[in-house]
Amino acid sequence: MTHRAPAGRPACIYAALLALIMLQSAAYPATPLEKRIKALTDKLTPELIDIRRDIHCNPELGLQETRTSGIVAGYFRKLGLEVRTGYAKTGVIGILKGGKPGPVVAMRADMDALPITEESDVPFASKVKAVVDGRETGVMHACGHDIHTTMLLGVASVLSAVKADVPGTVVFIAQPAEECCGGADMMIAEGAFKDVVPAAFFAYHVDDTLKAGRLGYASGFMSANVDGFSLEIRSTGCHGASPWSCVDPIVVGAEIVTALQVMVAREFSVHDNTVITVGSFHGGSAPNVIPPSARLEATVRNYGDGQRRVLKEKITRLVTNICEAAGAEFNLGYEFGTPSVYNDPALTARALATAERVLGSKSALVEQKPEMGGEDFSYFGKIAPAVMFNLGVVPPDREATAVHSPTFMADEAAIPIGVNLMANIILDHQAQASRTSKK
Numbered sequence: 001m002t003h004r005a006p007a008g009r010p011a012c013i014y015a016a017l018l019a020l021i022m023l024q025s026a027a028y029p030a031t032p033l034e035k036r037i038k039a040l041t042d043k044l045t046p047e048l049i050d051i052r053r054d055i056h057c058n059p060e061l062g063l064q065e066t067r068t069s070g071i072v073a074g075y076f077r078k079l080g081l082e083v084r085t086g087y088a089k090t091g092v093i094g095i096l097k098g099g100k101p102g103p104v105v106a107m108r109a110d111m112d113a114l115p116i117t118e119e120s121d122v123p124f125a126s127k128v129k130a131v132v133d134g135r136e137t138g139v140m141h142a143c144g145h146d147i148h149t150t151m152l153l154g155v156a157s158v159l160s161a162v163k164a165d166v167p168g169t170v171v172f173i174a175q176p177a178e179e180c181c182g183g184a185d186m187m188i189a190e191g192a193f194k195d196v197v198p199a200a201f202f203a204y205h206v207d208d209t210l211k212a213g214r215l216g217y218a219s220g221f222m223s224a225n226v227d228g229f230s231l232e233i234r235s236t237g238c239h240g241a242s243p244w245s246c247v248d249p250i251v252v253g254a255e256i257v258t259a260l261q262v263m264v265a266r267e268f269s270v271h272d273n274t275v276i277t278v279g280s281f282h283g284g285s286a287p288n289v290i291p292p293s294a295r296l297e298a299t300v301r302n303y304g305d306g307q308r309r310v311l312k313e314k315i316t317r318l319v320t321n322i323c324e325a326a327g328a329e330f331n332l333g334y335e336f337g338t339p340s341v342y343n344d345p346a347l348t349a350r351a352l353a354t355a356e357r358v359l360g361s362k363s364a365l366v367e368q369k370p371e372m373g374g375e376d377f378s379y380f381g382k383i384a385p386a387v388m389f390n391l392g393v394v395p396p397d398r399e400a401t402a403v404h405s406p407t408f409m410a411d412e413a414a415i416p417i418g419v420n421l422m423a424n425i426i427l428d429h430q431a432q433a434s435r436t437s438k439k
């Protein structure tokens with residue numbers, strides 16, 4: 001039997017539309033569990049929006065997230081999770097024991113805000129102030145960590161409601177101080193995962209380029225190692241009119257700045273993604289005085305443990321040789337900072353299959369290039385395979401505003417999308433992991 005299309009409209013459009021509707025309704029939510037999760041998320045959404053606005057309105061800087069961490073711990077306790085607090089001062093973990101056997105999995109959210117004065121026009125804009133380095137500043141959730149924390153609570157709530165169907169254990173991590181002080185590393189060092197060791201970690205970061213409903217991903221490296229160095233070049237100092245009387249640390253420093261750029265261009269492949277930026281160069285106090293010292297500070301970005309070791313070696317060699325050639329004394333302090341986030345390709349691929357089903361189409365998934373920024377979620381990836389996804393939050397009626405800007409604005413519609421998706425990602429992962437372990 002065939003349907004006739006009304007005159008003037010091609011039958012194929014109706015057939016295609018019908019197929020699309022049938023495909024979507026048949027594909028998701030299909031199972032009773034998927035339907036329950038969707039319904040629970042929908043019911044929870046108004047409460048989550050309230051929580052998000054409350055956290056947004058009361059932002060706290062890194063290692064000072066006492067109010068936020070109190071909200072998280074209280075919420076976890078009400079859900080009946082086992083709650084552990086005090087890691088890295090304000091870090092909280094909530095442990096949900098599922099009703100079916102299976103491994104341990106974790107979801108992480110960061111809680112800290114930034115020393116930025118909010119300039120958005122929403123009624124729940126932050127008016128909070130703090131003193132940073134002796135100067136008063138506003139405090140703002142300009143990186144979306146209020147959204148991350150809210151989604152963590154949402155996923156904990158939804159999975160608690162279906163815990164009889166959850167395989168294994170789910171650990172919910174509310175982490176302090178992502179922006180400033182390596183809260184992830186501190187939590188791990190303080191033993192947060194000593195007796196409950198996740199076999200996989202999942203996280204979101206809000207994405208300021210994608211609309212709500214879209215999910216950005218990078219399989220493999222996603223963010224860079226955030227390394228750097230400080231260099232002090234020393235001289236005796238002398239009169240600027242007789243520069244041959246001493247080593248000029250400014251000239252030596254300038255030569256090093258230029259030579260570093262040549263090194264990046266000529267000693268590293270264009271595919272190696274290497275950045276060296278000398279962002280600070282101080283020396284001297286008068287035009288006719290060659291100063292006794294000059295100080296340089298640089299950030300060094302790249303991917304992977306091998307590459308960061310090579311960079312340290314080459315930079316040390318270059319600085320040593322230029323200073324020795326000029327007869328300058330120097331002190332070089334090289335530091336390895338936050339490592340690059342590595343999204344485990346197999347874990348990423350499995351979670352993307354869930355995302356395609358839950359978000360309704362492959363076109364909702366956006367492959368992204370790795371960034372040269374840093375993100376301390378990488379420390380969890382040193383414990384077990386991990387993946388961080390970028391969740392679109394650009395409001396439909398506004399231009400995109402960058403994270404870390406005073407006008408950054410996130411679309412709250414992303415919250416239930418993120419909660420529903422992560423609950424499904426965790427359940428799919430746990431189901432598959434427990435099946436694999438039985439084989």
Ligand SMILES: [Zn+2]
Nearest residue numbers: 143179403404
């Ligand atoms: Zn940030």
Ligand SMILES: [Zn+2]
Nearest residue numbers: 143144145205
């Ligand atoms: Zn962030």
